[in-house]
Amino acid sequence: MLFNSINFLIFLPIVFFLYWFIVQKNLKGQNILLLVASYFFYACWDWRFLFLLIFSTLLDYFTGLKMSQAENQKVKKFWFWLSIIVNLGFLGTFKYYNFFAASFATAISNIGFHVNPWTINVILPVGISFYTFHGLSYVIDIYNDRIKAEKNFIDYSVFVSFFPLLVAGPIERATHLLPQIQQKREFNYSKAVNGLRQILWGFFKKVVIADQCAEYANMIFNNQAGHSGLSLLMGALFFTFQIYCDFSGYSDIALGTAKLFGIDLLRNFAFPYFSRDIAEFWRRWHISLSSWFRDYLYIPLGGSKGGTWKKIRNTFIIFIVSGFWHGANWTFIAWGTLNAIYFLPLLLTNNNRNNLEIVAKGRKLPTFKESISMLSTFALTVLAWVFFRSDNFTNALLFLKNLLTGLFIKKSYISSIVFFNKHIGFSIVFFLLLFMLIEWIGREQQFAIEKIGLKWKRPVRLLFYYAIILTIIWFSGKEQQFIYFQF
16 A cells, blocks of 8 residues: 555545544554554555564564573574574565575676576565564564563564554664553644644655656666766756655655654654765665664674774675665665765764764855765765666666766757756756755754744645645656665
């Protein structure tokens, strides 16, 4: 079930009504309702994979209890590794088996042997990367005595499968979400209205910006040989805004929806394209995943402590694994590697934590130095996104080569202008500029329109919201899946 679908617009009010008007005073009833609604939400994708979700939930719930009851470290370690191996085994089989099989066959053929690898023909279960990481963090925290095992199976199941975050995050922690599930929740009008505003902005980013940018990015990336350098640059920029507005739009809808049920989810984006260096970008982009890898991989490896070699090793490991998490393709590994190269000089010179606050905090405009830093960081990010978007490594290199060389050919500008006027037009540019302006104005808030208009007169404020709604309706058409569903 897509957030941007008629089915969801019917599903959400029904669950909301039952939650607050039928089982309002019964915490157990609320949690059972959330669990049933979440399983129904997930089954709408493919009911067969619901059994995989339930199995994963049972596995981590059971092994968590066994670790808490273990009489010695050896038994505790057995249940811990059982959960880790089975979870990663399922994730690896569904997501990475074909990639490794094909890569092995290619490597063998390069030394003169020919093999036909056996592959599996199965679709990737939606959300498996996200709910697997929910369970892994829970099991690891129990093993390290950070938390105690949850005895209430319903509460734990809601933690794993809460429908707003089930298929594309944010990746939650038991320490943050489980206490909210276990506490009595009462309707908070202000929080609900705030959630509706965040949902509204998420839909604007998805439908008006991401889906429109996707159309033009696909047009250019899918036929890069027929485009000039400037057109390729436009394609890279369109994808840069597409992936941000698509994923952060999903996150806004998820966080806003959770607020309607009295639950606060982890923030996933904090205006990353206003970052002044790559380290700041990664503190603001897909925050729940970045912090997961930091806490469960980077720090256990030693983090930034130790010698220079260890710092370099750990940096490349975390970025490459982060890239590989996104998909079984060498392009994602290249994307992660490139970001590691960007990040490493900041780490080695101890400049990776220079920009902890949002840019130009308390000011309307950035300084000249801040502007240059933002533009250069944005340019590096656009360059890296080319690998993320390309079908294979060769196409990515060819795209960049044609882009960089084509920018110096005068004739390409004429063909780019013709292409822009014929296929794109200025409406998308207008909405992109409007979007960036609103994001800039609201950059100190949790989401862009959280406080915009709150001090306006009510008719003006309502006109602002209605304008956003009408724009969403105007651009809505075919239901477009969110990019991160494939990961």
